[in-house]
Amino acid sequence: MKIVILTGAGMSAESGLRTFREMGGLWEEYDVMEVASPQGWHKDPELVMRFYNERRKQLMDCKPNAGHFGVAELEENFDVHIITQNVDNLHERAGSTKVLHLHGELMKCRSSIDETLVYDMDHWELKMGDLCNKGSQLRPHIVWFGEAVPAMEEAIPIVETADILVVIGTSLNVYPAAGLINYTRSGIPIYLIDPNKPDIPMNGINFIQEKAGKGVDILKEELLQKYR
Numbered sequence: 001m002k003i004v005i006l007t008g009a010g011m012s013a014e015s016g017l018r019t020f021r022e023m024g025g026l027w028e029e030y031d032v033m034e035v036a037s038p039q040g041w042h043k044d045p046e047l048v049m050r051f052y053n054e055r056r057k058q059l060m061d062c063k064p065n066a067g068h069f070g071v072a073e074l075e076e077n078f079d080v081h082i083i084t085q086n087v088d089n090l091h092e093r094a095g096s097t098k099v100l101h102l103h104g105e106l107m108k109c110r111s112s113i114d115e116t117l118v119y120d121m122d123h124w125e126l127k128m129g130d131l132c133n134k135g136s137q138l139r140p141h142i143v144w145f146g147e148a149v150p151a152m153e154e155a156i157p158i159v160e161t162a163d164i165l166v167v168i169g170t171s172l173n174v175y176p177a178a179g180l181i182n183y184t185r186s187g188i189p190i191y192l193i194d195p196n197k198p199d200i201p202m203n204g205i206n207f208i209q210e211k212a213g214k215g216v217d218i219l220k221e222e223l224l225q226k227y228r
Contacts, residue, residue, distance in 0.1 A: 001227055004162035005071060006180060007084040007091070010169020010194060011212050014065040015090055017058065037145045045137070049126055052140040056106050057124040059088050067168065067212030068094035070220055077228050081162075083155045083180065085170060087142055100158065102151045108141035152180075159183040164227075166191045166219065169212050171198040172205070191219055 009017075034040040035051035072095035074080045082091050082099045087106040091099045111117035111132035118141055119132070130138045143149055159165065159180050165188060172178055172192060184190065191206045192198070193215035206222075208215045 001163045002079045002081065002161060003074060003164045003166060003223070004159055005080065005082045005166045005168060006170065007071075007082060007086060007168045008170020009086065011067055011084070012062075012065070012086055012088055012090055013169065014067065014211060014213050015062045015088075017062055017088060017090075033145060036142070038147060041139065041144070045139075046128055048140070049128065052106065052142065053125050055087075056121070056126075059090075059106055060124055062088070062090070064090040064094035065213050067216045068096070070213070070216035071168075072096045074220060074223070077224060081158050083158060100151055100155055102143070102149055102155060104140070104142040106140070106142070109138040110141040112137045112139045155180060156183050160185065162188060164189045164191070164223070166193070168193045168215065170194075171196070171200075173198055173200050193219060 030047065030051075034043070035048050041048050068090050071080065071082065071091065075095075075097065080096065080098065082096055083102060084091060084099060085102050087101065087104050089105065089107050107121050109119050109121055109126050109130070111134060113136040114132065114134055117132045117134065119138070126138060126140065128137065132138055160183050162184055165181065165184050167181070167190070171194060172181065181190070189206065190204065191208065192202075193208045193210060193212060195209060195211050197207065197209060208218050210218065
């Protein structure tokens with residue numbers, strides 16, 4: 001049985017990772033658009049680099065939470081595919097093996113002239129003067145505001161073949177998760193785990209009003225009883 005899990009910022013909140021929303025849309029005195037957009041990169045690449053270096057350093061000090069480990073444990077009984085809006089690597093560190101990142105990955109960098117040249121990072125600092133194989137500056141491997149989300153093309157067929165859909169830590173009125181739900185087959189079970197009830201009709205959706213850690217425990221117990 002194939003379970004597809006869509007995760008957002010709430011998935012990693014219990015690991016201590018701050019979101020843009022928690023920052024109030026600001027980092028230090030800078031608007032998020034100045035550090036997470038192509039325009040910001042062209043205007044002040046060193047500022048953008050410093051922003052992501054701090055995010056990367058924070059991530060290396062964080063650990064997966066109970067929700068991440070619970071999702072990984074589902075692989076013992078189900079074919080689990082994760083599609084995440086998060087750029088952290090906490091799903092992988094918890095043991096999940098099929099993870100698609102819609103918005104890029106913090107622990108990777110890529111060429112600023114050839115987006116197919118992507119490199120793993122084992123350290124937190126990316127500097128001006130760090131170059132790709134073609135001699136161009138390396139940039140964060142992140143989908144910035146205003147850029148296309150190429151992984152959506154890969155995500156859609158994954159969702160189309162799901163037997164069960166689970167949404168964790170992102171509401172059903174936040175895209176791209178909301179858009180992906182439209183590709184599910186009619187009548188499959190849909191679960192939503194979030195401490196806040198979304199302001200949309202919830203007909204046919206199994207809502208678990210908890211944070212990720214406790215919510216995944218409840219979900220896991222229910223799935224094992226119904227489908228194992």
